[in-house]
């Protein structure tokens with residue numbers, strides 16, 4: 001019977017040694033007592049250099065030789081003191097470790113009541129690559145869902161969401177907000193004269209031009225068709241007018257080169273202003289009314305919504 005146990009224990013040791021997963025046992029005072037080949041391979045050091053060493057010394061060697069686990073720290077001692085707080089903080093811990101050579105391992109630490117610890121490592125490089133591809137893919141999908149395909153600026157959905165978040169913040173702080181509706185003049189005749197593709201190119205170039213004149217934290221998006229929205233926070237009436245007028249002027253002065261034609265484009269801008277609680281719908285309606293006035297009083301102009309005169 002005893003022989004049979006011994007036989008099975010030997011078999012287990014044999015399998016553990018041949019396993020692709022790493023196994024190691026650390027003593028209660030963190031000395032590496034034994035480890036199989038797969039574990040030693042993670043650290044790139046021969047058995048003789050690791051067995052009998054303290055965990056801290058093994059990690060110091062990894063840091064110094066830049067082999068084994070990637071240690072993103074300037075100072076190994078402060079890194080070690082952080083890690084030591086985590087080690088044995090629970091009976092069982094699972095965490096991912098990336099190696100300097102680009103491989104990824106899932107580590108598990110199982111601590112016995114007397115402080116001895118069994119460390120297991122599993123190569124998860126393939127899963128990590130798939131995970132990274134999936135993350136990248138879903139980031140791209142999220143970007144696509146938020147971006148207007150033609151102009152590569154925010155689409156209506158993401159523009160409205162950003163503006164609503166900013167309205168909430170500004171209303172709380174009672175800071176001035178300005179909302180512009182910007183519309184290309186006689187855009188239909190551009191399509192009719194030069195074709196729809198030329199019209200698309202005008203939209204792209206105008207979006208680029210407007211974007212380059214705005215500040216990084218101004219919110220800019222394509223609301224639909226040839227209509228764009230801009231939201232400025234922490235803004236006075238005078239600043240809003242100045243920005244809109246500068247935009248109008250820059251567009252009017254720019255010559256666009258579209259499919260062999262030189263085009264002069266103008267825009268009309270309707271502005272709504274607010275200081276206290278408001279909504280996207282309210283700002284949009286007010287700016288739209290102002291834009292209507294701008295169109296009907298000759299185009300290529302900026303009009304502030306009537307009720308905003310006092311703001």
Ligand SMILES: Nc1nc2c(ncn2[C@@H]2O[C@H](COP(=O)(O)OP(=O)(O)OP(=O)(O)O)[C@@H](O)[C@H]2O)c(=O)[nH]1
Pocket residue numbers: 150183184185186187188189191195196197198199200203224225226295299
């Ligand atoms: N090329 C192109 N045209 C578009 C797009 N979206 C909307 N349009 C066109 O934009 C034109 C808008 O025309 P209108 O609303 O009559 O306005 P307008 O000709 O710009 O005249 P005003 O706004 O009154 O100055 C329509 O002919 C739409 O077909 C687009 O993505 N690409």
